[in-house]
Amino acid sequence: MADNAADGEEGKEKKGGLGLLGWGAAVILALALGGGGFYATYSGLLGGAAPAPADLAADMVPAVPTFLELDPLMITVGGEGSLRQLRFRAFLQLSDPAGAAQVAALQPRILDIFATYLRALGLETLENPAALLRxxxxxLRRLQLLAGPDAVSDLLIVDFVIA
Structure with missing residues (x-):
């Protein structure tokens, strides 16, 4: 029986695990490897050459967008006998500056599509501030169907006033 008691004490002393010193060494090793990997990737030792500072500066300069101002629209809204008017003015942000003349030539058709859609909406829809995004x-979807999916990148509404 004395042997069993000695074996029990030995089992308690031989506890597995890294201990505090082992965990500290593991954390320091992980930080060193992470920092070394970051430096190797950033400096260009891994994954190709690092971009030159001139290339970075050229990438940071955004391209100047091209805008086309549409003629203002005045649309009667609110159904029969209504005297309410919607004043609408917008800009088109063009994807390709070279295609500005082509989109400008479509302006009468664009204004017709816009007027037809806005006239079909109810007054309560037009007066709802949350509906403006929709x-x-x-x-914009109707415009891209007319001019092509890559001709116009955005529609900027400047005036949307119901009087």
Missing amino acids: IRAQL
């Missing part, structure tokens, strides 16, 4: 998305 209206803008619908107008």
